[in-house]
Amino acid sequence: AFRRERSRLLLARRNQLLLEFSFWNEPLPRRGPHVYELRTYKLKASPGTMIEWGNNWARAIKYRQENQEAVGGFFSQIGELYVVHHLWGEWAPGAPMGASYHRDTLPPPCVPIAYRDLQSREETRNAAWRKSGWDENVYYTVPLIRSMESRIMIPLRISPLQ
16 A cells, blocks of 8 residues: 555656765764755766866865865766765854864764755855865866756754754
């Protein structure tokens, strides 16, 4: 009965197996409620595109980690290929800025959080554009993009990423 009811409600489903970029930390559990932005980039499917994307973002991520807003970065391994997902947030108030942390060495009160609201998202993104060098990295990655999508997400209560 459940499967029959679900099939009436479910119009489509896509599955992907993702790997995280080595230069991007794994998302950590956090308390909320907060808002996340998931940016999905479908890249041009040609040899070397994913490597070029990864090399550019390995340099570019430092501009977004200064505000500790980079929550997670992943690329597809199974499913639709040449797909990249970036999950963004911002640093918790009172947390030290400009330091780089790994999930194993992050002090408990200093965890990255998602955006408090859409206004904080806009302010954080605008701050990235004011950093010298960010625009250059964007310049080199934009030609690799076939399409992109931005989703604003609110976690379910069962999600460790509140």
